[in-house]
Amino acid sequence: MVILSCTSQTGEQSSSNEANPVEATTQGKEEQELPSLKYTIEQATEEDFSKAAAKHITGFSMGKYEARKVNGVINLKINGEWKPIEAFTDTLLNTDDPDIREYKYLGQNKDLNKYLVAGSFYEDYQTYLVDMTTGEVAATTWTEPVVSPDKKHLANISIPTVMEPSPNGIQVWNVVEQGEGKGIEKYLEIEQQDWEPFEMRWESSQAIIMKVIPMEKYELLQGEPKQKDFAYLRLIVK
Incomplete structure (x- = not known):
């Protein structure tokens, strides 16, 4: 048993x-x-x-021209206009500093009206569901969510x-x-x-x-x- x-x-x-x-x-x-x-x-x-x-x-799919990274900051199209999401700013890359942060765009789900972004840290990993209309983080999850x-x-x-x-x-x-x-x-x-x-x-x-x-x-x-x-x-x- x-x-x-x-x-x-x-x-x-x-x-x-x-x-x-x-x-x-x-x-x-x-x-x-x-x-x-x-x-x-x-x-x-x-x-x-x-x-x-x-x-x-159907989960989160990645297409062209949905996201870009400028000076280490992920930019997303919010209401059709590019907007930097300052919370997703890379820091201390290529170092052993415990405050290292790196963010990556993983895709979108139009039915949910959400983008998916991943954050990699020194000893941690999280993903974020970002509202495509407001640019706000709707939820923070341990890993990529499945619909x-x-x-x-x-x-x-x-x-x-x-x-x-x-x-x-x-x-x-x-x-x-x-x-x-x-x-x-x-x-x-x-x-x-x-x-x-x-x-x-x-x-x-x-x-x-x-x-x-x-x-x-x-x-x-x-x-x-x-x-x-x-x-x-x-x-x-x-």
């Missing part, structure tokens, strides 16, 4: 199922004994992951690493109507130290298949896993 646990910032406990021996627990302040109202986690298979990976999902088939959710995992205090888990976001545009709101965030996520795929508009390795095994493998080392989890968003 494989026992895996997770800590969610929703402050709720996910339910377990004897037929799927994956126990996901949370450590909320007040509702530790209640079933999660937002998600459940169960075991999945490599075949489940392969089937989910074969499905085509659900119904385009109502985004999800992203953390970067595989044993370095602390790096996050370890998965984030799920809601796409919400916001005036004439769309906003991005965090729905749930699961942080835990029992399994290391490597990949994720949307199986359906409510289910995600994650390719993971138990943390103890990952540390022993020194970051070089083989296919036989992976396990698979299904996260069902309610």
